Amino acid sequence: MKIAITGASGNVSTALLRRLSGTGHELVGLCRRLPEPEGVYQQVRWEQVDIAGPGAVTRLAEVFRGVDAVVHTAWLIQPARDPQELTRVNVGGSQNVVAAALQAGVPHLVHLSSIGAYSTHPSDDARVDESWPTEGIRPSQYSREKVAVERHLDAVERDHPELVVTRVRPALVFQRDNASEIARYFLGPFVPTRALRRVPLPVLPLPRAVRFQVVHADDLADAIARVLEQVPGGAFNVADEPVLRGRDLALGLNSARYVELNRSLVRAAADLTYRAHVHPVQPGWLDLGYGVPVMDTTRARTELGWSPAHAARDVLVELLEGMRDHAGAPSAALRGRTVFPTSRTGI
Numbered sequence: 001m002k003i004a005i006t007g008a009s010g011n012v013s014t015a016l017l018r019r020l021s022g023t024g025h026e027l028v029g030l031c032r033r034l035p036e037p038e039g040v041y042q043q044v045r046w047e048q049v050d051i052a053g054p055g056a057v058t059r060l061a062e063v064f065r066g067v068d069a070v071v072h073t074a075w076l077i078q079p080a081r082d083p084q085e086l087t088r089v090n091v092g093g094s095q096n097v098v099a100a101a102l103q104a105g106v107p108h109l110v111h112l113s114s115i116g117a118y119s120t121h122p123s124d125d126a127r128v129d130e131s132w133p134t135e136g137i138r139p140s141q142y143s144r145e146k147v148a149v150e151r152h153l154d155a156v157e158r159d160h161p162e163l164v165v166t167r168v169r170p171a172l173v174f175q176r177d178n179a180s181e182i183a184r185y186f187l188g189p190f191v192p193t194r195a196l197r198r199v200p201l202p203v204l205p206l207p208r209a210v211r212f213q214v215v216h217a218d219d220l221a222d223a224i225a226r227v228l229e230q231v232p233g234g235a236f237n238v239a240d241e242p243v244l245r246g247r248d249l250a251l252g253l254n255s256a257r258y259v260e261l262n263r264s265l266v267r268a269a270a271d272l273t274y275r276a277h278v279h280p281v282q283p284g285w286l287d288l289g290y291g292v293p294v295m296d297t298t299r300a301r302t303e304l305g306w307s308p309a310h311a312a313r314d315v316l317v318e319l320l321e322g323m324r325d326h327a328g329a330p331s332a333a334l335r336g337r338t339v340f341p342t343s344r345t346g347i
Contacts, residue, residue, distance in 0.1 A: 002067045003228060004028040006051060006097055007074030008044065009035040009331035011178040012112060012170075012224075015217035016071065017044060019225045028063060031074070035331035051093035060100030069108040069228050072097045077185050080282045083141055090145040091152075098156055102163060108231050110224060111153060113167045115213065115239070117146040121293035124209065128293045130169070130235040137291040140284035164233045170220050171213035171239035171295065174315050177329040178217065179322025180337035187323075188279045193337065196324040197317075201255035206246045207286070208260040213239040213295060216310040216318075226304040236304065237295040240312040252316045263290060 003020065005013050008029030017040045020027060029044040030051070047063050050056060051074055064070055074097075076089045094111075101109050117134040134150045136143035150167065157165050174182070183193050215238050223238045250258040263286075271283040300306045321327075328336035 001069065001228065002026040002028070003069050003071060004030060004064055004067045005071045005073060006030045006049075007072075007333075008046075009033070009041065010073060010075075010333045011175065011181060011217055012173055012220055013071070013073045014040065014177060014329060014331065014334060015175060015221035016073075016224055017041070018218065019221040028067065030060075030063060031331075031333075033332035035329075038330045041330065051096050052089045056093070056096045057100045057103065060097060061103040064100050064104035064106050067104070067106055069110060069231075070097065070101050070106050071110045071112070071224060071228070073112045075112070077142070078280060080141075080280055086141060087145060091148045094149045095152055098152065102156070102160055106163065108164045108166070108228070110166045110168060110227055111149065112224075113150060113169045113235070114142075114146045115169055115171050115237075115292050115295055116140065116143040116288055117150050117169060118293050118295070120291040124211065125294060127296035129296045130237055130299055132293065137284075137288045140288035140291075141282060142285070143288050164231055166227050166231070166233055167235040168220070168224055168227065169235055169237050169295070170223075171215045173217050173220055174214055174319040175217035176318050176322035176327045177334050179319050180326055180328040181334050182319065183323050183337050184280075186279075186281050186285075189338070193323040193326070196320050197252070197254055198324065199254075201250075201253055204246075204250045204253060204255040204258040205261050206249065206258050207263045207266045207290070209246075210249070210260075210289070211243055211245045211294070212289060213243055214312050214315045215240045216308065216315045219308040219310055222309070223300055223304060223306045226306055230304060232303060234299075236300045237297045238300055238306070239295050239297055240308040240310050240315055242312055243294055244312050244316060248313055248316060252313070252320050 003025055007013055009031045021043045027044045030047045030049045032050050034046050035041040076086050119133040119135040136147035153165050220238050246258045267286050270286050326337040328334045
């Protein structure tokens with residue numbers, strides 16, 4: 001099978017390259033900044049493409065011609081302070097990828113969506129399957145843009161039945177190799193990550209009733225590989241078990257205990273410190289964390305034969321230890337952390 005992967009040097013796609021390498025597939029990687037020809041990145045034919053740049057559809061269609069599937073993982077998280085740029089790449093770039101796939105006659109498009117596309121469930125603990133509404137969490141730009149692409153794909157599926165569209169909706173995707181990337185995106189350059197899991201925290205303040213799902217990048221890559229092999233269409237939730245809560249984060253950070261804070265207070269503090277340029281995280285990410293439902297992964301397990309190889313708590317510890325060690329990979333997106341701010345980053 002010939003497979004083209006957008007954002008091929010990022011978090012998810014690097015794990016997908018590991019999963020697919022040595023399996024006989026021909027891999028074509030597309031990204032703006034080519035990775036170093038080391039390790040897993042050596043087994044790919046690279047094409048330097050800006051999916052949202054001038055002439056992108058024509059260029060992408062040239063690359064896509066003759067491929068059996070396109071896996072679209074390219075997405076910007078930063079620069080959060082330039083929302084127009086995020087929309088240009090995330091929404092406009094995704095539409096370009098779809099248009100090019102149609103123009104090139106690609107039979108299968110796999111789109112990396114997100115748990116962030118889902119609407120809030122009235123119960124914090126109820127699990128939702130893939131039929132749950134994808135209207136997102138409005139205060140979050142990330143969520144709004146994931147929803148915008150989902151709506152575009154709805155129209156594509158209606159108007160172009162010749163293209164099978166599979167949407168993969170993962171939880172938070174972590175691995176050791178993306179630890180520095182996560183630190184850049186969400187902590188900023190001055191948080192002393194070298195101290196993580198080395199210096200015990202007597203108290204860890206957290207928003208009340210925090211709960212979240214994670215998935216190891218390798219588990220997600222395995223699910224995507226199964227989607228490529230089976231071409232099922234539709235949507236698939238992908239997450240490791242169990243659902244994590246405040247006590248799990250406290251244990252991961254070697255904290256003796258955690259203290260629950262009022263969510264509104266935490267949100268107000270996040271907004272104030274963001275405006276003061278203390279950190280790079282739009283406050284909408286908190287709204288997203290509070291609002292997303294818990295996903296049910298039964299469809300992936302039963303129809304794809306998928307099961308995670310990692311426990312969620314172990315994934316969290318792997319990420320934190322990677323942050324401590326400034327872990328990374330030889331690509332622009334996954335480079336090891338430095339103490340100095342850098343330019344635009346994407347996955």
